[in-house]
Structure formats: C-alpha cells, structure tokens
Amino acid sequence: MAPRTSAEVGGMGHSVKRKEDPRFIRGKGTYVDDVQLPGMLYLDIVRSPYAHAKIVKIHTETALAVPGVLAVITGEDLAKYGLHWMPTLMSDTQMVLPVEKVMYQAQEVAAVLATSRYSAADGAAAVQVDYDPLPVVVDPHQALAPGAPVLRTDKKDKKDNHIWHWEWGDRAATDRTFAEADHVVKQDIYIPRIHVASIETCGCIAHFDKVDGKLTVWMTTQAPHAIRTVFALVAGHVGLEEHKIRIISPDIGGGFGGKVPVYPGYVIAVAASVLTGKPVKWVEDRMENLQADSFARDYHISAELAAKKDGTLTAIRIKTIADHGYTDAAANPSKFPAGLFHVCTGSYDLKAAHVEVDGAYTNKPPGGIAYRCSFRVTEAVHTIERMTDIMAHQLGMDPAELRMKNFVKPENFPYRSALGWEYDSGDYAGALRLAMDRIGYADLRREQAEKRARGELMGIGISSFTEIVGAGPSKHFDILGIKMFDSCEIRIHPTGKAIARFGTKSQGQGHETTYAQILAEELGIPAKDIQVEEGDTDTAPYGLGTYASRSTPVAGAAAAVAARKIQDKARKIAAYLLECAPDDLVWEPGKFSVKGAPDRAKTIQEIAFAAYTNHPQGMEAGLEAVSYYDPPNLTYPFGSYICVVDIDKGTGEVKIRRFVAIDDCGNIINPMIVEGQVHGGLTMGLAPALFEEISYDESGNVQGGSFIDYLLPTAVETPKWETGNTVTPSPHHPLGAKGIGESATVGAPAAIANAVVDALWHLGVRHIDIPITPAKVWKLLRDRGVTD
Numbered sequence: 165m166a167p168r169t170s171a172e173v174g175g176m177g178h179s180v181k182r183k184e185d186p187r188f189i190r191g192k193g194t195y196v197d198d199v200q201l202p203g204m205l206y207l208d209i210v211r212s213p214y215a216h217a218k219i220v221k222i223h224t225e226t227a228l229a230v231p232g233v234l235a236v237i238t239g240e241d242l243a244k245y246g247l248h249w250m251p252t253l254m255s256d257t258q259m260v261l262p263v264e265k266v267m268y269q270a271q272e273v274a275a276v277l278a279t280s281r282y283s284a285a286d287g288a289a290a291v292q293v294d295y296d297p298l299p300v301v302v303d304p305h306q307a308l309a310p311g312a313p314v315l316r317t318d319k320k321d322k323k324d325n326h327i328w329h330w331e332w333g334d335r336a337a338t339d340r341t342f343a344e345a346d347h348v349v350k351q352d353i354y355i356p357r358i359h360v361a362s363i364e365t366c367g368c369i370a371h372f373d374k375v376d377g378k379l380t381v382w383m384t385t386q387a388p389h390a391i392r393t394v395f396a397l398v399a400g401h402v403g404l405e406e407h408k409i410r411i412i413s414p415d416i417g418g419g420f421g422g423k424v425p426v427y428p429g430y431v432i433a434v435a436a437s438v439l440t441g442k443p444v445k446w447v448e449d450r451m452e453n454l455q456a457d458s459f460a461r462d463y464h465i466s467a468e469l470a471a472k473k474d475g476t477l478t479a480i481r482i483k484t485i486a487d488h489g490y491t492d493a494a495a496n497p498s499k500f501p502a503g504l505f506h507v508c509t510g511s512y513d514l515k516a517a518h519v520e521v522d523g524a525y526t527n528k529p530p531g532g533i534a535y536r537c538s539f540r541v542t543e544a545v546h547t548i549e550r551m552t553d554i555m556a557h558q559l560g561m562d563p564a565e566l567r568m569k570n571f572v573k574p575e576n577f578p579y580r581s582a583l584g585w586e587y588d589s590g591d592y593a594g595a596l597r598l599a600m601d602r603i604g605y606a607d608l609r610r611e612q613a614e615k616r617a618r619g620e621l622m623g624i625g626i627s628s629f630t631e632i633v634g635a636g637p638s639k640h641f642d643i644l645g646i647k648m649f650d651s652c653e654i655r656i657h658p659t660g661k662a663i664a665r666f667g668t669k670s671q672g673q674g675h676e677t678t679y680a681q682i683l684a685e686e687l688g689i690p691a692k693d694i695q696v697e698e699g700d701t702d703t704a705p706y707g708l709g710t711y712a713s714r715s716t717p718v719a720g721a722a723a724a725v726a727a728r729k730i731q732d733k734a735r736k737i738a739a740y741l742l743e744c745a746p747d748d749l750v751w752e753p754g755k756f757s758v759k760g761a762p763d764r765a766k767t768i769q770e771i772a773f774a775a776y777t778n779h780p781q782g783m784e785a786g787l788e789a790v791s792y793y794d795p796p797n798l799t800y801p802f803g804s805y806i807c808v809v810d811i812d813k814g815t816g817e818v819k820i821r822r823f824v825a826i827d828d829c830g831n832i833i834n835p836m837i838v839e840g841q842v843h844g845g846l847t848m849g850l851a852p853a854l855f856e857e858i859s860y861d862e863s864g865n866v867q868g869g870s871f872i873d874y875l876l877p878t879a880v881e882t883p884k885w886e887t888g889n890t891v892t893p894s895p896h897h898p899l900g901a902k903g904i905g906e907s908a909t910v911g912a913p914a915a916i917a918n919a920v921v922d923a924l925w926h927l928g929v930r931h932i933d934i935p936i937t938p939a940k941v942w943k944l945l946r947d948r949g950v951t952d
C-alpha cells in the first residue's frame with residue numbers, strides 16, 4: 165500500500181531514518197553507566213560459589229580494611245528493615261540478600277560499598293564467607309520426585325518443590341479425540357535455558373535526597389512505571405512513597421525481556437543510597453549478567469498430536485515441567501503462570517486441545533523470564549511446529565502440504581482456538597505460498613532427493629507460526645493487579661511542533677521514530693517536528709512498559725486515539741477560523757478544508773497557533789490530549805519461514821544455506837525498522853537453535869556462564885536473511901497494526917530444527933533438541949555409520 169502522507173511528513177509506510185541513530189552512532193547516547201553524579205559511591209556484589217549452602221559466617225574485616233571501602237552490606241543488615249526478601253512479579257518471594265542460605269551458584273551474598281568501582285571490587289574479593297554445603301537439586305524431575313530435599317525451607321508449610329499446577333482446555337474432549345484418531349505422534353521436547361545477553365548489562369544509580377526525601381533511580385528497566393509502583397509497595401513502610409520515587413530509564417542497550425524483572429542489585433543500591441544519602445551506582449559485569457540474571461525457557465515438554473488418515477490434524481495434548489529455579493520470578497501476566505503457552509494450537513484448526521504445566525523449584529537462578537518472546541510463545545510454537553513436522557514425515561506427506569491442509573482459513577477469522585484465544589486476522593496459506601515461491605520449494609525438494617541418492621544430507625524446514633502479542637485486554641491481563649493498558653500524551657506547541665510521551669520504553673526498537681510517524685500519519689505534522697519521550701516516570705503518563713511486542717499494539721494505539729482527540733478539537737478551531745460548521749470540514753493529513761471549497765483551508769500548524777492565540781470563546785486554550793488505551797484483544801502476527809540446511813558429514817556442522825522469512829504484522833509503520841526487527845529477531849532465533857544453552861552440572865555449577873562457552877552467533881555464523889511481508893491488518897487496532905518485535909525469534913528455531921531433522925529423517929532421526937550442536941549431530945551420524 166502506498167503511504168498516505170508525503171515523504172516530508174513521514175507518516176506510516178515511510179522508511180524514515182531513525183531519529184535516535186545520530187546520537188548512537190556518535191557515541192552520544194546516555195546509558196545508565198554514562199550517568200555520573202557528584203559524590204557517587206559504587207556497589208559490588210559478593211556471589212556464592214555454591215548452588216545450595218548454609219551461610220555460617222560472613223567475615224567483613226579484611227574487606228573493610230581495603231582503602232575506599234565504606235561498608236559491607238549483608239542480609240542481616242537488610243533484615244532490620246524487612247528488605248532482605250522482596251516479592252517477585254508472580255507473587256513469589258526472592259532474596260535480596262540471604263540470611264540463612266544461598267539457593268544457586270552466583271547468588272548475591274553481600275554487597276560492598278566503596279568510593280570507586282575498583283575499591284568495591286577489591287572489597288568484594290576480600291569478603292570471606294563460611295558455607296556449609298547442602299544437597300543440590302538441578303533436575304526439575306528429580307525436584308518433583310518423592311524424597312527430594314525441600315528447597316524453599318523459608319516457606320513454613322512447603323513440603324515439596326512443586327510451585328503450581330496449571331491446566332487449560334477440555335481434557336475429556338481431547339482424550340476422546342485422541343481415542344478416535346488414526347495417527348498419533350508423541351515426542352519429548354526440551355527447550356533449554358538461555359539468556360538474552362544484551363550488549364548492555366543491568367545496572368542502576370540510586371540517589372536518595374535526604375532533604376526532600378525523594379528517591380531518583382536511573383535504571384535499565386523496560387517498565388519504569390511498574391517498577392516505581394513495586395518500589396513503593398515494597399518500601400512504602402520505610403517512607404518511600406510513590407510520589408517520592410522517580411524512575412528514569414535512559415538509553416538502553418538491549419532489553420529482550422531480561423530487563424523486566426527487579427534484580428537484588430537494584431534494591432541493595434537503593435537501600436545503600438537511602439542509608440548514606442549519597443548516589444550509589446551498581447552495574448553488573450558480563451559474567452554476573454549471564455550467571456545470575458533471570459533466564460528464559462527451561463521447559464520439559466511431552467507432546468502428542470493426533471490426526472485422521474487423510475492428514476487432518478485433530479488434537480494436541482501437552483504435559484510440561486517448567487523449571488523456575490529457586491523462585492518463580494517469571495514476568496507473566498498474573499493470571500497466566502505458564503504465560504501464553506496455550507497458544508500452542510498454532511496456525512492449525514484443531515478441534516481439541518489440553519495443556520498441563522507444573523512449575524518446579526531447583527537450585528538455579530530465577531527462570532521463566534522471556535528471551536524475546538511474548539510469555540512462552542516460543543515454547544508453544546516450537547512444540548506445535550515440531551509436532552506438525554513429525555506428523556507429516558510419519559504420514560509420508562510433504563510438510564508444506566500438511567500445513568496448507570490444516571491452516572485456519574482466512575474466512576474463519578476472527579477465529580476462536582480450541583484453547584479459547586480469539587485470533588484477530590490471518591492469511592496463513594498466503595504467507596507460506598509466498599515463502600515457497602521465494603525459495604523455490606519444488607526445485608529444492610527435487611535437489612534434496614538427488615542429493616540423498618548420492619548420500620548427501622540436505623534438509624528443508626518450515627515454520628508457519630502464529631504469535632500472540634500486545635498484552636493486553638484488562639479483562640484478563642494484569643501484572644500484580646495493575647491492568648496492562650498503555651498510554652500516550654501529546655502536546656502541540658503554538659508553532660505547530662509537538663512533544664509526545666509514552667508509558668513504554670524503547671531499548672533499541674526505534675520508538676522515537678515510529679511513534680512520531682504514527683502522529684505524523686494522524687495529524688499531518690511532520691515526524692521530524694515531533695519529539696518523543698519515554699522512560700521518565702515524573703513526566704511520562706503511566707504505562708506498563710515495553711515487552712511482549714506490546715508497544716505498537718497498545719501504546720501505538722493510544723497514540724492514534726490521542727491524536728484523534730486532538731484532531732476533533734482542531735476541527736472545532738478550524739470551523740471557528742473558517743466560519744463554518746465543523747461538519748462542513750474535510751480532513752486530509754495536515755489540514756482541514758471546507759467541503760467543495762478546497763482553497764478555504766487551515767493547516768494543523770495554523771490551528772495549533774490559534775489554539776493559543778485565537779481560540780473560540782468558551783473553549784479551553786491549548787491543543788493536547790492523552791489516551792490510556794485498553795486493547796479489546798491481542799494482535800496475532802504470523803509468518804512462514806523456510807530454511808535450507810546442508811549437513812557436513814565430517815563434523816556434524818549444520819550450515820544454513822538459505823532462510824526465507826515472510827512476516828505479517830498487519831499495517832506497517834516503518835518498513836525499514838520492521839525489516840531490522842526481523843533481521844535481529846532471526847539471529848536471536850538462530851542462536852538458541854544452534855548455539856546457546858545454559859546448563860548446570862550435578863553440583864549446580866553453571867555451564868555457559870561466560871562468553872567463552874555461551875556461544876553467541878557472530879556475523880560469521882549468521883546467514884543472509886531473505887525477508888518479505890504480507891499485510892493482513894488487525895481489525896481491532898486503530899491503525900490495523902500488529903506487533904513485530906519478537907516474531908522472528910519465536911518462529912525461526914522450529915524452521916531450523918525442522919530442516920535438520922528433515923535432512924536426517926531417512927536415517928531414523930525423529931527429533932533433536934535445540935541447540936543442535938555439531939557434537940549432537942555428529943554422534944547421531946556416527947551411531948548410524950554415516951560419518952565421512
């Protein structure tokens with residue numbers, strides 16, 4: 165669709181260059197660690213070498229003797245103020261600093277406050293802790309087995325390591341459908357722990373002003389307003405009330421979900437600043453970030469898919485054990501302990517479905533946070549897309565044909581899934597067909613057959629995923645009771661320039677550009693004349709923040725609604741200026757003109773000036789509006805990805821030869837930014853598919869706690885992504901837009917895994933858990949005697 169506005173105005177559909185880039189490219193961004201305040205103190209954290217151990221004694225004398233060290237803060241110190249535990253977003257509890265025992269390797273044990281970063285680090289190294297090791301449980305199956313040591317001894321009545329049981333769907337109907345099925349495939353799928361590893365680690369500067377009692381925290385957070393409320397709820401009793409707290413989220417070097425939780429370091433820095441009255445900076449190093457921040461995934465899935473003889477898919481049944489580490493700190497909407505995992509019927513019209521998830525405590529850091537995925541959607545997509553492929557191979561059907569046969573059809577939207585979600589719009593076959601055309605699917609299948617005859621290993625994998633983003637409708641979505649709306653406030657200045665503030669917070673997504681484009685579209689004010697601000701709770705309207713690709717679906721909608729309120733007032737002012745009735749005016753981006761007399765017109769800039777200089781008597785001056793938008797539904801972006809791999813029989817290495825990604829996020833605001841989101845997202849989908857994993861040995865020692873063994877794909881490992889779009893607008897979003905921020909990360913791993921298994925199916929390989937490392941593949945080949 166051609167853009168409605170001129171390139172000069174830069175509304176929707178223009179690839180406007182990112183307004184934020186000039187400062188980033190020149191190194192002029194302001195990240196938390198760039199903030200320097202006079203008299204600032206530094207915090208460093210002592211961490212546990214044990215995964216489970218009693219704390220016998222913490223020796224602080226040597227540390228206190230280090231020049232520059234001012235204090236060593238322990239759990240006992242915080243306990244005096246009731247601040248040694250804090251609530252998690254899922255209403256569990258998490259230690260800020262331990263008093264009795266540590267629960268995972270790298271857990272915070274004590275904090276050292278000093279006059280420089282280096283003294284703080286030297287001090288932390290000098291703190292000696294006597295531990296008494298306790299039995300360690302790292303496997304959630306073992307954690308749930310009878311007789312396992314109970315980990316959460318802090319919970320008086322807790323007799324096991326079971327956190328919760330959650331199930332969804334019609335069990336009886338599902339069992340019945342399975343009983344009637346002609347074919348059933350069953351597969352265990354493990355989706356390992358991974359870490360977002362954003363370029364910038366987490367950190368904060370807490371500054372408590374003892375005179376006016378105000379706390380300002382510069383903080384790497386994706387959700388500044390929610391953090392302010394949580395701080396007030398946790399520390400209101402020690403005088404930190406919400407009007408005395410200001411959270412500033414400055415530039416952020418990648419969030420990806422890892423900057424949603426509250427980490428102990430933030431709370432300790434706040435406590436240290438409140439006690440000393442000095443600004444206190446805490447910034448994690450890379451290994452702390454990898455080893456102790458919240459993790460994603462860690463789902464042990466057991467799935468079954470049922471089909472009729474002709475390949476009609478009928479039902480899915482899933483049992484899952486979710487490893488949450490020692491506390492359930494998942495950042496989910498409160499009502500959904502397993503996130504939106506129940507979108508696991510995917511793009512297919514299944515008649516019945518049932519999902520069960522059991523959460524387990526283990527001696528690991530808090531898990532269940534996202535890795536560029538809207539609350540467990542990747543887990544759901546990986547499951548249904550792997551199962552669909554297994555079914556296709558089992559039936560001897562082409563995986564594309566099986567998908568085409570079972571897709572929800574365009575005429576079925578809005579579509580209610582067997583698990584109760586109402587998909588807003590989609591054209592799944594359209595996206596898959598385009599992907600197949602782009603990649604030359606039929607030719608590739610012929611090539612594969614020829615190669616197989618020669619003993620070469622080539623595979624083609626498809627993932628036709630449906631996402632669910634934009635949390636969310638207040639009826640079902642809240643975090644700790646706060647409804648998941650979002651907001652936009654616009655002020656048009658007398659000279660026709662504007663400032664707009666939002667409840668969300670960009671971490672690299674380009675909001676300063678794309679929100680300005682939405683307003684340019686709605687008001688006709690050039691995007692370059694609109695300043696966008698986010699992340700300061702003293703100035704921005706309340707909102708729930710940026711994650712779950714919700715900014716466009718929720719705050720983007722708020723922007724459109726607020727702009728339309730402004731347009732309504734502008735119409736009245738224009739009518740007054742043109743001496744006609746408001747209804748006699750027609751709007752085109754940037755001006756109102758009199759019906760049938762296009763020369764009699766007032767531009768939005770003229771109207772803005774009049775709003776302050778010559779507004780109708782009885783009308784309030786000014787031109788501003790605010791919207792707190794409660795979406796009527798989520799948005800359901802989708803896509804079809806096709807991946808071609810060649811497998812090296814000598815090394816087991818998987819080489820991605822081609823990867824075509826067709827995405828549909830409804831109407832697009834900025835095509836260049838959307839393409840960038842998909843490129844980055846695909847690379848973050850490649851990562852867990854082939855490289856990334858954090859695991860633990862029996863003693864709970866972390867494997868993958870540094871970049872030496874936590875493998876991130878670099879430009880060398882990343883293939884050339886071939887991207888494209890179809891456009892199926894969301895019927896309920898004011899701009900017809902859906903989110904795009906996570907689609908590629910959610911959809912890509914299954915395409916890659918499906919391609920690898922497709923290359924090896926004829927050798928009897930049905931499934932390989934990600935990451936699909938050369939070692940895993942080589943072992944499979946060796947066991948079948950086909951290595952070179």
Ligand code: MCN
Pocket residue numbers: 417418419420421535536537671672673674675678679710711712713714715716717829830831832833834835837838841844901902903904905906
């Ligand atoms: N967009 C668009 N047209 C659409 C949809 C989106 O032009 N139809 C644009 C938006 O205007 C925005 C960007 O694409 O500039 C992403 O929008 P959206 O899908 O609404 O997602 P959010 O802005 O809410 O970003 C969150 C999402 C998530 S949850 C993760 S995780 C992730 C992601 O974005 N983290 C990122 N992409 C990231 N990109 C960067 N650079 N850094 C991160 O930390």
Ligand code: CUM
Pocket residue numbers: 386419420421422534535536537538539710711712713906
């Ligand atoms: Cu889901 S990772 Mo993002 O939601 O910040």
